[in-house]
Amino acid sequence: MRYEAPKTLEQAIALLAGANGRARVLAGGTDLVIQMRSGRAEPELLVDIKGIPELRSLAAEAGGYRVGAAVTCMELIEHAAFAKAWPGIIDGVKYIGSIQVKGRATMGGNLCNASPAADSVPALIAAGAIACIAGPKGRREAPVEEVVTGPGKTTLAGGELVLSFLLPRRQPRSGDAYLRFTPRSEMDIAVVGAGVNLTLGAKGVCSAARVSLGAVAARALLVPEAAAALLGSKVDAAALERLAAAASAACRPIDDKRGTKEFRIKVAGVMARRAAAIALERARGQN
Amino acid sequence: MSRNHVSATVNGDQVEFLCETGQTLLDALRDELRLTGTKEGCGTGDCGACSVMVDGRLVCSCLMLAVEAEGKAIETVEGMAKGEKLHPLQKKFIEHAALQCGICTPGFLIAARALLERNPDPTESEVRFWLAGNLCRCTGYQKIVEAVLDAGREMRGA
Numbered sequence: 001m002r003y004e005a006p007k008t009l010e011q012a013i014a015l016l017a018g019a020n021g022r023a024r025v026l027a028g029g030t031d032l033v034i035q036m037r038s039g040r041a042e043p044e045l046l047v048d049i050k051g052i053p054e055l056r057s058l059a060a061e062a063g064g065y066r067v068g069a070a071v072t073c074m075e076l077i078e079h080a081a082f083a084k085a086w087p088g089i090i091d092g093v094k095y096i097g098s099i100q101v102k103g104r105a106t107m108g109g110n111l112c113n114a115s116p117a118a119d120s121v122p123a124l125i126a127a128g129a130i131a132c133i134a135g136p137k138g139r140r141e142a143p144v145e146e147v148v149t150g151p152g153k154t155t156l157a158g159g160e161l162v163l164s165f166l167l168p169r170r171q172p173r174s175g176d177a178y179l180r181f182t183p184r185s186e187m188d189i190a191v192v193g194a195g196v197n198l199t200l201g202a203k204g205v206c207s208a209a210r211v212s213l214g215a216v217a218a219r220a221l222l223v224p225e226a227a228a229a230l231l232g233s234k235v236d237a238a239a240l241e242r243l244a245a246a247a248s249a250a251c252r253p254i255d256d257k258r259g260t261k262e263f264r265i266k267v268a269g270v271m272a273r274r275a276a277a278i279a280l281e282r283a284r285g286q287n
Numbered sequence: 288m289s290r291n292h293v294s295a296t297v298n299g300d301q302v303e304f305l306c307e308t309g310q311t312l313l314d315a316l317r318d319e320l321r322l323t324g325t326k327e328g329c330g331t332g333d334c335g336a337c338s339v340m341v342d343g344r345l346v347c348s349c350l351m352l353a354v355e356a357e358g359k360a361i362e363t364v365e366g367m368a369k370g371e372k373l374h375p376l377q378k379k380f381i382e383h384a385a386l387q388c389g390i391c392t393p394g395f396l397i398a399a400r401a402l403l404e405r406n407p408d409p410t411e412s413e414v415r416f417w418l419a420g421n422l423c424r425c426t427g428y429q430k431i432v433e434a435v436l437d438a439g440r441e442m443r444g445a
Contacts, residue, residue, distance in 0.1 A: 001308040003291060003354045026352075033350050034331050036309055046308065048355060074344065098420020099398065101332055103344040104351065186419035187333065 017159030028104035063169030069108025088176025092123030117215040123178040125212035126195035135160030173200040175282025194271035216251035244269030298366030306353035315353035324364040335421030338394035364393035383434035387425035
């Protein structure tokens with residue numbers, strides 16, 4: 001196995017494209033190193049992308065933020081302005097492993113590892129984040145919800161990698177939140193995750209909403225039916241009940257040691273409702 | 288298999304070593320540099336026994352490849368005491384009997400120091416959340432948390 005740490009994107013793409021699918025991108029390594037040690041991943045080439053400045057930068061852009069795919073979770077958490085604008089993404093990022101893991105783990109890796117239970121992914125989907133992807137044929141953009149197709153599987157073509165996430169300009173009176181259910185509050189894997197991002201009009205009526213669920217299907221879901229339950233409402237108890245019902249109805253979960261299908265379906269509604277209540281509170285606080 | 292040449296600093300000392308691409312920083316510290324203070328617990332980033340600092344960041348050395356350490360500043364438990372003078376955390380761990388078998392202790396010490404450097408006056412809850420990635424199968428954590436809080440008090444002269 002060979003290790004390369006290219007300093008430019010062009011070099012990284014050339015390395016990935018020239019490896020006939022036998023290369024893996026190394027960002028924080030918190031999933032990949034474990035997979036290599038257990039024999040689940042046996043790459044011939046590791047392309048460490050942390051030396052490429054574009055992938056390590058977190059900067060304001062077009063009134064929003066562009067977050068490099070290899071920015072670590074701890075760097076995001078410590079970025080006060082970003083955390084204030086997107087507290088729901090920070091909710092998700094904070095759930096990713098321990099402080100030690102967050103010191104290395106990245107949102108790009110969390111997305112591309114393609115676990116249905118990835119904690120930052122529903123938050124990014126709810127936020128309307130756009131993934132910027134580069135490969136041998138140039139650059140393209142894709143909504144985050146279109147990157148993962150199933151456990152361990154993405155729409156990235158050979159030689160492609162995720163460069164960054166673009167978070168749109170925040171509208172006034174907007175708030176987001178991510179919640180998950182786990183038996184242990186830290187160091188656990190989501191049984192169900194729910195991200196909600198909403199905007200209130202001047203009279204407190206919900207004018208925009210996005211809802212995403214994790215760990216209840218083969219990939220994180222965008223649930224427009226759940227968002228529709230909030231639109232035009234004051235996010236009152238009745239709207240939250242409709243949201244919960246729509247969230248539960250969207251679930252296509254598996255049974256596993258973490259939870260049964262029935263449990264996940266029920267809890268997805270509860271998590272979505274509670275996340276919406278937190279997002280509402282944050283939106284009201286952001287006049 | 289080709290071996291990679293790495294130069295870095297460990298506890299302020301310039302070091303050079305050769306490593307396999309798949310070799311973790313933990314294995315390089317222990318097997319190449321013979322710094323066996325850093326322990327392997329789970330090898331999957333769950334237990335924190337292998338905690339070290341890399342360029343000022345608390346990380347699990349079992350989840351980082353040694354080859355990634357090129358040019359980095361690494362700090363391990365071997366650098367905590369200054370000669371015979373123990374770090375306040377080390378003293379308080381002994382005073383509070385915050386260890387039994389000792390396998391988790393280097394990781395707890397490194398992680399606790401990282402906390403106190405960022406937050407000299409943490410609440411008990413903050414200590415518990417910060418140390419959630421460090422497992423101890425002996426003490427039940429209470430004495431560890433007390434030792435960290437007490438070390439914090441001593442370090443800030445309270």
